[in-house]
Amino acid sequence: MKRTITVMMILFLCFGAFAKPSANDVTVALAAITDSTIASIAGFLNNPPLELPGLSLMFREKESLPYALIFRDSDLGSYLQVFEKTRAKSDETFFASLMRASKGPLNDIALQYLTVxxxxxGHALLNGAAVTSFGKGVTLSSLMGSALMNGGMSPIAVAVDVRVSGRRVSESVSVKGVFLIQSDVQGYFEIKPIELTINGEAPYV
Known part of the structure; x- marks a missing residue:
């Protein structure tokens, strides 16, 4: 009897360890990672930078752009509360709107993703890291200038190793791989997956 119970427990643990997340879990996890990355970059471009809960930015010596975003129990829902404070007021003047945009040129885009x-x-808690590559020759000044001029930016490659848990997934989802954040000629943002692995399974893309 004990042997039977032991075998059943081993099988349960094995199947549990390799259980595939649902399609909804994967969708939520990918959205959480891309939204948090966009919000992190938008928050950094504020003057002064916004402090997003559970997020740390890593910089190399003499570089003005972060090379990595570190998430430690970072609650994506709390990001919205931070960006809400930057939202335009109903009686805002044109001059005031320009000043607000100059302080955070991508805030409205971050708000769009977070609200949509x-x-x-508690919906999505992120743990892990996202390594960013802004492209050769891109600096904080050029990135800020591009965002102010057309509301977009040059493609940013993001290599992620992040685990997403929370109330909107039935189980934790680990995502590893690379995706691009880019904007088209009209300034609309696009997310282009390059290669993503979900919970160690074969490439998702």
């Missing part, structure tokens, strides 16, 4: 996906506290 209706993130709330």
């Amino acid at each position: 996906h209706a993130w709330e506290d």
Whole structure:
């Protein structure tokens, strides 16, 4: 009897360890990672930079752009509360809107992603790292200038190793791989997956 129970427990643990997340879990996890990355970059471009809960930015010596975003129990729902404070007021003047845009040129885009996906506290908790590559010759000044002029920016390659948990997934989802964040000629942002692996399984893309 004990042997049977032991075998059943081993099988349960094995199947549990390799259980595939649902399609909804994967969709939520990917949205959480891309939204948090966009919000992190938008927050950094504020003057002064916005402090997003559970997020740390890593810089190399003499470089003005972060090379890595570190997430430690970073609650995506809390990002929305931070960006809400930068939202335009109903009686805002044109001059005031220009000043607000200069302080955070990508805030409205971050708000768009965070609100469209209706993130709330506890929906998605992120742990892990995202390594960013802004491209050769791109500096904080040039990135800020591009964002101010057309609301877009040059493609940014992001290599991620992030685990997403929370109330909107039935189980934790680990995502590894690379995707691009880029904007078209009209300034609309696009997310282009290059290669992503979900929970160690074969490439998702």
